[in-house]
Structures are given as structure tokens and as C-alpha cells.
Amino acid sequence: MVRMSAEERRESVIRAATAEFARGGYYGTSTEAIAKRVGVSQPYLFRLFPGKKAMFLAVCQRCVEDTIRTFEEAAEGLEGEEALQAMGETYRKVIAERPERLLMQMQMYITVAAAEQAGDLELGEEVRAGWSRLWDTLRLSFGADIDETTSFLAYGMLINCLVAMGFPPGHRVWEGFGPEARLRSRPGAQVTQSE
Numbered sequence: 001m002v003r004m005s006a007e008e009r010r011e012s013v014i015r016a017a018t019a020e021f022a023r024g025g026y027y028g029t030s031t032e033a034i035a036k037r038v039g040v041s042q043p044y045l046f047r048l049f050p051g052k053k054a055m056f057l058a059v060c061q062r063c064v065e066d067t068i069r070t071f072e073e074a075a076e077g078l079e080g081e082e083a084l085q086a087m088g089e090t091y092r093k094v095i096a097e098r099p100e101r102l103l104m105q106m107q108m109y110i111t112v113a114a115a116e117q118a119g120d121l122e123l124g125e126e127v128r129a130g131w132s133r134l135w136d137t138l139r140l141s142f143g144a145d146i147d148e149t150t151s152f153l154a155y156g157m158l159i160n161c162l163v164a165m166g167f168p169p170g171h172r173v174w175e176g177f178g179p180e181a182r183l184r185s186r187p188g189a190q191v192t193q194s195e
Contacts, residue, residue, distance in 0.1 A: 010048045012038050014062055017055045022103035026056050026111040057126050063104045064130035068137050070094055
């Protein structure tokens with residue numbers, strides 16, 4: 001049997017914690033469940049991470065990094081509307097194939113709100129820093145166009161909500177997601193009768 005390095009074990013903990021936190025949230029997930037999923041003891045888990053919050057923050061950071069990488073890879077070599085469509089299509093495919101990534105994003109937002117209500121500001125600061133990196137990456141992709149960046153993220157959050165609620169492809173709520181719908185929704189866009 002091949003022994004894993006501490007870094008490989010840490011990586012396996014992040015993957016396991018992602019699945020557990022995505023399903024149960026921060027407050028509903030025990031470190032025991034994460035340790036069991038990885039196949040290690042809780043004391044070993046705490047040699048890799050100082051506590052549950054550190055694990056959750058590592059998963060949040062990974063979630064944001066994976067999302068940024070997804071967008072960058074999808075848009076590589078593309079510009080304008082073509083890049084926008086590629087990023088959107090790739091993102092929809094990723095969250096359909098790997099729903100834990102979407103659920104983890106949703107858990108991040110819920111956990112920040114709950115933690116801040118309880119007086120813990122650290123989680124929110126970390127998650128907002130990740131969101132800011134995502135915003136900056138997308139803004140650069142759109143040539144520093146704030147309206148495009150905002151619109152793209154707004155559509156993305158709507159997609160997150162619709163997928164999380166289980167709306168199937170082809171349902172009428174998806175009608176506004178084609179490229180034509182995006183063009184019509186831009187500020188100052190004129191809709192003609194032929195549209």
C-alpha cells in the first residue's frame with residue numbers, strides 16, 4: 001500500500017470536506033464525518049487543519065479558485081460575446097456535473113450570514129476576499145467593463161438559484177438565458193418587433 005504525503009492527505013481532506021459541507025453546511029457538518037469520509041482519525045485531521053473553521057475556509061478558497069479557473073480556461077483565446085458564452089456554458093456544465101461545487105457556493109453565503117449574526121466576522125472577510133478575486137478576474141476578462149461583469153455575475157447567481165431548486169433544462173424559467181436574451185437585457189438595448 002502506498003502512503004500518502006501530508007499534502008496529498010490534505011488534498012483528500014479538502015475534497016471530503018467539500019462534499020460534507022456542501023451537503024450539511026458548516027454548522028451541520030461534523031469533523032467526525034469528514035475524518036470518516038477520508039479514512040483518518042479526527043486527531044490526524046487536526047494535524048492537517050487547526051480546526052473546523054480552517055477546513056471550511058480552505059474549502060471556500062478552493063471553491064473560488066476552481067470557479068476562477070473554470071472561467072479562465074473556458075475563455076482562453078476568446079474575446080467578447082464568444083468568451084462570455086463559453087464561460088457561461090462551461091459553468092452550467094460544471095455545476096450540473098458536479099453539484100457539490102454549486103451547493104458549496106451556496107453554503108458559503110449562508111454560513112457568512114449566520115457567522116456574522118453570531119459575531120464571527122472572519123468567515124465573511126475570507127469569503128468576500130474570494131468573491132473580490134472572482135470579480136476582479138471577470139472584470140479583466142470583460143476589459144474592465146463593470147456593467148458586463150455585473151450582468152454576468154447576476155446571471156450566474158440566477159443560474160445557481162435555478163439549478164439549486166432543481167429546475168430541469170427546457171423549463172420556461174430558462175428561456176431568458178440565450179445570447180439573444182443577454183443582448184436584449186443590456187443597458188440601452190433596443191428591442192425591435194423582429195426580436
